[in-house]
Amino acid sequence: MAGRVPDGLRHTGAAPGLRAYVEGATRVLDEAGVGSPRHDATALAAYALGLPRVELVLPPPLPAGFAAEYAALVERRRSREPLQHITGHTVFRHLTLRVEPGVFVPRPETETVAQLAVDEAARLVAAGRTPRVVDLCTGTGAIALSVATEVAGSEVVAVDLSDDAVGLARHNAGAVAPLGTRVVQGDVRDPALLAELDGCVDVVVSNPPYIPPDAVPTDPEVRDxxxxxxxxxxxxxxxxxxxAVLVAAARLLAPGGLLVMEHAEVQDAAARAAALATGAFTDVRTVPDLTGRPRTLVARRVAPAGVGDSPA
Structure with missing residues (x-):
């Protein structure tokens, strides 16, 4: 029950300091099966204090009412509500992004996907080009905004079908991205999506939905x-x-353009086969994520029949 002080946070005698509260919360979250109990306990303490972070070596003084507020936050996390939903934000690469219920929370392993897109855009800028980058199924806008903020001069368009995601990505773009970064609503399966960019895009990047119907996630934070x-x-x-992302990428990418797409670790062979089956891609390969799992498809757009290759 929100506001109830969990047993691990109860104290007697003199008022405890922040370290004691965090240690108690860590035990509570650990017993609840939270994967990073100390990190989350510390992050919740910082949030309750209105601070970006706290140092337990030199903890700040605690205001009146801290104990009850902190206990309520810990109880929410103990019930496996995502930390990002509680605090309202997440950190992705160099960005702090707003997070809201109803929109997918970006994961650290997707930073590898963003890095590949950033590297390609940066390579083109170094060659004197203005890279056009499209992020399909953008969610919070994490990948698109990483490219837009890390590669000056890039032109970035982010796309999502969800009303909630589009609104959130637009908010995040307005907060962190250069002017000109666009967020549009659209269905990746629509053959007319971004038709004005057909054959003109240098990088298509995507973290699309890919879980099979019989593979329900076990983590409550994801599943629920x-x-x-x-x-x-x-x-x-x-x-x-x-x-559908592969079909859209084949249409949007210029010859030599790069496709980067996340998938599940058990889908690497199937994703490569699907890319090759289009006949639109070459140099099809799989790149591991931060944990070494095969999670990202990378491929180059070949020139359509009768069209000469443009410079890479």
Whole structure:
């Protein structure tokens, strides 16, 4: 019950300091199965104090009412409400982004996907080009805004089908991205999506929904809080939406353009086969994520029949 002081946070005698509260909360969260109990306990303490972070070596003084407010926050996390939903933000690469219920929370492993897009855009800028980058199924806008903020001079368009995601990505773009970064609503399966950019895009990057229907996530934070629209990719193998991303990328990318797409670690061979089956891609390969798992498809757009290759 919100506001109830969990047993691990009860104290007797003199008022405890911040370290004692965090240690008690860590025990409570650990017993609840939270994967990073001390990190989350510390982050919740900082949030309750209105601070970006706290140092337990030199803890700040605690205001009146801290104990009850902190206990309520810990109880929410103990019930496996995502930390990002409680605090209202997440850190992705160099960005602090707003997070809201109803929109997929970006994960650290997706930073590898963003890095590949950033590297390609930066390479083109170094060659005197103005890279055009499209992020399909953008969610919070994490990947698109990483490119927009890390590669000056890039032109970035972020796309999502969800009303909630589009509104949130626009808010985040307005807060952190250069003017000109666009967030548009659209369905990756729509053959007219961004038709004005057909054959003109240098990088298509995507973290689409890809979970198969029979692979329900075990983590309550994902299963109970991330929207189904952002999780389940459709079809028996979960790859219907990723295949639509491949079709859209084949249409949007200029010859030599780069496709970067996240998938599940068990889908690497199927994703490569799907990319090759389009006949639109070469140099099809899989890149591991931060934990070494095969999670990202990378491929180059070949020139359509009768069209000469443009400079890479």
């Amino acid at each position: 809080h991330d929207p189904d629209l952002a999780l389940y990719g459709g079809g028996a193998d979960g790859l219907d939406v990723p295949r």
